[in-house]
Amino acid sequence: MGSTSNSDTVSLAKGSWGDLEKEGAMEPIHLFEKAEFSKENFVPKQLYIGEAGAAVLICFEPGQVMPIHPHPGALEVILYGVEGEGTLAIGNEEKPFKKGDLIFCKGEVPVGPRNTGQGRFVVLVTLILKKLVSKEG
Secondary structure, eight states: OOOOOOOSOOOOOOOOOHHHHHHSSOOOOOHHHHOOOOSSSOEEEEEEEOSSEEEEEEEEOTTOBOOOBOOTTEEEEEEEEEESEEEEEETTEEEEEETTOEEEEETTSOEEEEOOSSSOEEEEEEEEEHHHHSOOO
């Protein structure tokens, strides 16, 4: 697993559905191959953005924290603990969050993971985007 420069933001580029339409399925994304860590700051790794959502892998060294923030463009946010342990701030609460845990919350609810463990902490964040699921009428 490599390292990357210090970055607090994730730039989400438009994904392609071309392979899905042509082949009927997309290639699997191997999360542990995509993980990157930096001693300076947590590392957000864009995995995909498509017609209905986006996925970002957030990688933390011990002690690193992502500031609590909402996702105003998302209808829902799904967080999954991929590796390690820490806490997850959700609104005004802070809950233990570890490998294998899954949490669903509304996009307007501020969230922020923190690595409180001794090892690395990896969280997969999936966003269900409002603009892509709202009905036009």
